Structure formats: C-alpha cells, structure tokens
Amino acid sequence: MKRRIYLNMKSLGEARSLWLERFRNHPVxxxxxxxxxxxxxxxxxxxxxxxxxxxxxHAAAMDGIAVRSDGTYGAGDRSPRRLIIGEEAFWVNTGHPxxxxxxxxxxxxxxxEVEADVVEIRASAYPWQNVRKVGEDIVASELLFPRRHxxxxxxxxxxxxxxxxxVRVFEIxxxxxxxxxxxxxxxATVGLDETPSHGWTPDSNSAVLCGMVRECGGTPLIRPIVxxxxxxxxxxxxxxxxxxxxxxxxxxxxxxxxxxxxxQVLDALGEVLVHGVAxxxxxxxxxxDVRGIPVVxxxxxxxxxxxxxxxxxRPLLIxxxxxxxxxxxxxxxxxxxxxxxxxxxxxxxxxxxxxxxGRVVATPLSRGAGLITTLTRAEGMIRxxxxxxxxxxxxxxxxxxxxxxxxxxxxxxxxGSHDLSVDVLADLLRGYPRGYxxxxxxxxxxxxxxxxxxxxxxxxxxHLLDTETGQYNLSYVRKYLKGFKAxxxxxxxxxQGFMVARGNPKxxxxxxxxxREDVRFVNRQAGSGTRILLDYxxxxxxxxxxxxxxxxxxxxxxxxxAVDVRSGAADVGLGILAAAMALGLDFVPLVREQYxxxxxxxxxxxxxxxSLLMVAGSxxxxxxxxxxxxxxxxxxGRLWLEVE
Numbered sequence: 001m002k003r004r005i006y007l008n009m010k011s012l013g014e015a016r017s018l019w020l021e022r023f024r025n026h027p028v029x030x031x032x033x034x035x036x037x038x039x040x041x042x043x044x045x046x047x048x049x050x051x052x053x054x055x056x057x058h059a060a061a062m063d064g065i066a067v068r069s070d071g072t073y074g075a076g077d078r079s080p081r082r083l084i085i086g087e088e089a090f091w092v093n094t095g096h097p098x099x100x101x102x103x104x105x106x107x108x109x110x111x112x113e114v115e116a117d118v119v120e121i122r123a124s125a126y127p128w129q130n131v132r133k134v135g136e137d138i139v140a141s142e143l144l145f146p147r148r149h150x151x152x153x154x155x156x157x158x159x160x161x162x163x164x165x166x167v168r169v170f171e172i173x174x175x176x177x178x179x180x181x182x183x184x185x186x187x188a189t190v191g192l193d194e195t196p197s198h199g200w201t202p203d204s205n206s207a208v209l210c211g212m213v214r215e216c217g218g219t220p221l222i223r224p225i226v227x228x229x230x231x232x233x234x235x236x237x238x239x240x241x242x243x244x245x246x247x248x249x250x251x252x253x254x255x256x257x258x259x260x261x262x263x264q265v266l267d268a269l270g271e272v273l274v275h276g277v278a279x280x281x282x283x284x285x286x287x288x289d290v291r292g293i294p295v296v297x298x299x300x301x302x303x304x305x306x307x308x309x310x311x312x313x314r315p316l317l318i319x320x321x322x323x324x325x326x327x328x329x330x331x332x333x334x335x336x337x338x339x340x341x342x343x344x345x346x347x348x349x350x351x352x353x354x355x356x357x358g359r360v361v362a363t364p365l366s367r368g369a370g371l372i373t374t375l376t377r378a379e380g381m382i383r384x385x386x387x388x389x390x391x392x393x394x395x396x397x398x399x400x401x402x403x404x405x406x407x408x409x410x411x412x413x414x415x416g417s418h419d420l421s422v423d424v425l426a427d428l429l430r431g432y433p434r435g436y437x438x439x440x441x442x443x444x445x446x447x448x449x450x451x452x453x454x455x456x457x458x459x460x461x462x463h464l465l466d467t468e469t470g471q472y473n474l475s476y477v478r479k480y481l482k483g484f485k486a487x488x489x490x491x492x493x494x495x496q497g498f499m500v501a502r503g504n505p506k507x508x509x510x511x512x513x514x515x516r517e518d519v520r521f522v523n524r525q526a527g528s529g530t531r532i533l534l535d536y537x538x539x540x541x542x543x544x545x546x547x548x549x550x551x552x553x554x555x556x557x558x559x560x561x562a563v564d565v566r567s568g569a570a571d572v573g574l575g576i577l578a579a580a581m582a583l584g585l586d587f588v589p590l591v592r593e594q595y596x597x598x599x600x601x602x603x604x605x606x607x608x609x610x611s612l613l614m615v616a617g618s619x620x621x622x623x624x625x626x627x628x629x630x631x632x633x634x635x636x637g638r639l640w641l642e643v644e
Contacts, residue, residue: 009276011386012311012346018273019287019312020319023294029170029246029320036159039151041217042169043321048145052163053135057097062130065089065111065119066102072124085117098131105130138162148322173218173320176240176248177210179203180226180233181300205251205305212309216317221245230261237269241291246320248293249313252300262286262297270295278386280347281369282308301369307348328400333362333380335397336456340390350378351399352439354413361413361456362399363441379403379411379439394454407437412608414440416448416460417529418557419595420578421492421625428615436608442556444528449480449598458603459612463529463595467536472594477643485601488641491616495577495630496533497590499565504586506571511537514548514572521550522561522570533591534574577630601642613637
C-alpha cells in the first residue's frame, strides 16, 4: 500500500472549531435516574427542586433552654428572673425541635441553675434567638440546581436535606479506545518477571487515554488490540459503534506510513473532517464523523496521543456533558535558552518551571513525541505560535501551568551535570515537611554554571577537572561566575571509567583501545565534565579524537550512555560505576573524581537550599548512594570553599 499524504491539513484553531461545531449539540447522552449518593461528579439533566424545607421544623441552634421570649422580658443583672423547668422553660440540645409555644433558646452558658427544676436568667430573650426556623436553609419547591450543573460533594448534602432521593443526570459518556499495531502487546499478558519479546511494544497509550477519559468524567472501554489490517480495523470500529459508545478513539495508525489504515477505514465508514493538524506533537490526528458519532484517529507516539486528546477529545467530552471547558492558568516565564520552531506549525513545548530570584524560569525538556517522561516531568507547557519561528533565549513568554501554582515556590531548580545521586536527593527532599520538588535539567557542568550566571537555577552539579592543577571545579567557577559569590559544597566522589558489555567481549582495558577499528564508542556532550575528562586523557595519550569511531556520538546522561552499551549501539562508553551496575554492565575503572554542588551564596540561607544541604549530609542519603556502587559520600553536604 502506498503512503498517503495529509489530505486536509488544518491549523489547530480551524480543526478545533470544525470539530466542536459539528458535535456541539450532539444529542447522544440520555437522562438517567441515580441515587443521590451516586450522583457525585454527574451533570444534572433537568432542574432539581426541593421537596422538603430544611429544617422542616423550628430547631434549637444552641444547647440550653427553650422559652417564650415574651416571658423573659425585664430580666437583667439587677432583676434576675427565675424560670421553672417543664413549665416556663424546657431543656433542649442543638438540633432539637422547639417545644410547642416556644420561640427562643437561651444558651446554657447564660443560665444559673438555682434548684433541680429552677434556672435563673439575667437577660431577656428576643423572638427567634438561637433558633433555626423552618426553611431557613431550603424552602420546599425552590430551585436547588439548574440543568447542566455538575454535582459536588456538598451538593449531595443539600439534595438529601431537601428530601431528594434520586436525581436525573446525563448518562456518563462511553468512550471506546481501540489500540492498533502488530507490534503491540497487552501488558496484562506479560508476567511480572517477563519482558515483551523483541520487536513488541507494551500498550501503554491505552492506559493513558483511559485515565484521561476518566478525568473528563467519561467511562473508557478498551477494545482488543487490532493488527495492521484494514478489514480488521474496520470491523473493530463497527463493533465499537454497535456497542453504543458516544466517542471512538483509534490509537495509532494515523500517520502517513504505508501501514497506517485509519484514514481509509474512517473515510469508507463515514466522513473524514480533518486529516492532519498543524500542531507538534500531534500532527497525524484524524477527526471523523461516523454514523453521527465522533471518531478520532489518534497518533501513536505517547506525547502526540496525549496532546491530541487534550485538544480534541477533552473539550468534546466536556461539551457533551453540558459543562464549560476549563482552561489551565497561564503565567509569565523567562525561557532559559533559544528554541527554534517550524513556521506554520503550532508547537507544544514541555518545560520545567521554578521561581528563581523573584521570577519564574522555564527550562525546556526534550521535544520528542515519543518521550512520555517529558509530560511526567513537566510543570508547564509553552505554546509556540504557528506564525513564529521560535523564541529567543531569555525571552518572556506565557506558560500553561501543569501543576499547582504553589508548587513553583516549593521547587528548587537544579541544572548541570547528570548524576544518579541527584535523583536520590530529589526523592529524599520530597519527603521533607514542605515537600520541596527538585526540578533538574541535564545540560553538563558548564551549562550548569552558565545557568547560575544567568540566574536560571538555584544550584548546579559540577565535576570539571582543571587539567593544569588537577583540581576540580574551582577554576571554572572563578572563570564563569566572575563577580558572583558562590559556595561549593561536596556531594560525592565517584568512580568514572569505561562501561562495557558483560564479560568485556572486546577486551577494553584503557584509553588506547578506543582507537581500535572493532570498537565503537559513545561520548558525552561537549561541556560536560565527563567529556572534559575524556579529552584530557586523550591528550595525555597523544590520541587524535577524530580517529575514534563514535567520538561524535553524544548522549546527555550516564544512563543514556549505559543504555547504548547495553543495547549494542556502542561497545564502550565513559561513565560512572553506578550507571554500569544499574544496567548490569562491566566496568573498567579510570579515575575517582569530585562532584560538587555550586550554589550562589545569596541563596544558601533560603529554606529550600538549607533543606537540600541537610538531605545531602544525612545518613539516609549516604547509605543509598553507597548502595548504588562507586560512590564515596563521606563529605556530602559540607561547605569546602566560598568564591567571590
């Protein structure tokens, strides 16, 4: 089958408008009666009127005695009045009905008990004092809730108080999710100790989409995985529609690939409204009308699938239920580095956010549509207009918040060299009473120092070797943070060396082996401390880097290097022992190096920085990093130098 280009590419705005207008008045949700306790989150299908008043009787609002108010007139400090219990006054508790003829309650605190059946008062009561009158809260027949009201927890109390036992609400929208692809495997069929066979991918998108459906108040129905067969897919869509669903999502199979059949299937079954949306990620989205039911061809990459859902499925489910679409709050942020973007395509850029020096800074995450962790780690989303070619470094832009705004004040922005011990810091820091969040970005040691200089971070991780003195970090901090006061704290000493496959099949023993034709190397990015260390050792050995196979193959973290070696994409990579141990690799030691925290001195006394240093110097931190292997945290958390 030949590849199909996007036939009806629309801008995001055009596609949303066309889609929502087609189904805005979609009369598919019927009214059903549900018991009041089960109505939470449901949307009323008709107005709800009170059957009873609340309270249904005159009730005491305080503990004390019920009296006739006109029988207490004249009582005062100089003329106290005595009342006989059972004749002129009656003991009542809060919520009790008033005895016949009573119209006021005197609080027990204002009584003096003279005898067992006689009390003395020193102030008169007035009519309806401390009394909840009939209908004070709700009057029978009054409107409690209009149609299309979403029932909240406290609404349940009002309904029951008003004598309502059942309420008419719209049925919950049912959404069929059809996963497609020969490569997919149902994760439920894989044992706890198994991994999917080579070439198989666990179906994670269905779990994400179903969760998003539930967040919108719908009921997801996962259908069986459909292979790359147009007739099988056509049958699956028909089956879902016959089951009476209100919306269908076909996940994957919506791009321009030779085995992406969703377009032709939906075109045969109904009307395709949009084939391709000028958004990134999410471009392959298909929007169709089949038998009057909205059907979405969702992209297969996880981020694309989630963003496509957010733009098209979420608003439609909300409209179906008669609710108003809510929008995330937006805040101004300063972006830390330039981000080019493609003209004509609206881009959704995932970013980490944190408040540094009175402003919120945004650090972009990776842009790959297949990287679901860019959504799990993101605190915000920046939308780059289709009319723009990107944003400049240190520009002020708007970001949609993906977290509670208060989280930004509890976020410690950490930029610099990657190390597994930083993940341990983040976990332990989150357990502190304020629950501080460590937002980290791996840009290398030099990148971290530059972020500090530009006030985009609270702290940086650094392990830069001065090849002339053999000392770590000091000369670089003086050079790149000139004019700044900075404090250097020990975090860990760690073992750096060559990571190789189990058994070291290529027999790598030292730097000289990187010149061999049968050895493929994976490098770290320029500016990282590991890269500087490598270049230093190559210079010592008189080795020309251009002669190393893979010298230009760069990764941004130790774990990414370890993955390349484990997967066979490379034979050897320079990294830390802990990363090698985590993936079951062998390790050829090269050097023990110093990894420090560099913190502007002006931030050191802040509560979140003090919490970070307390965690770094704690026994739980030291025990956990030692257990990972290759770490020496004996001096962690200690100040060793201040630089001006």
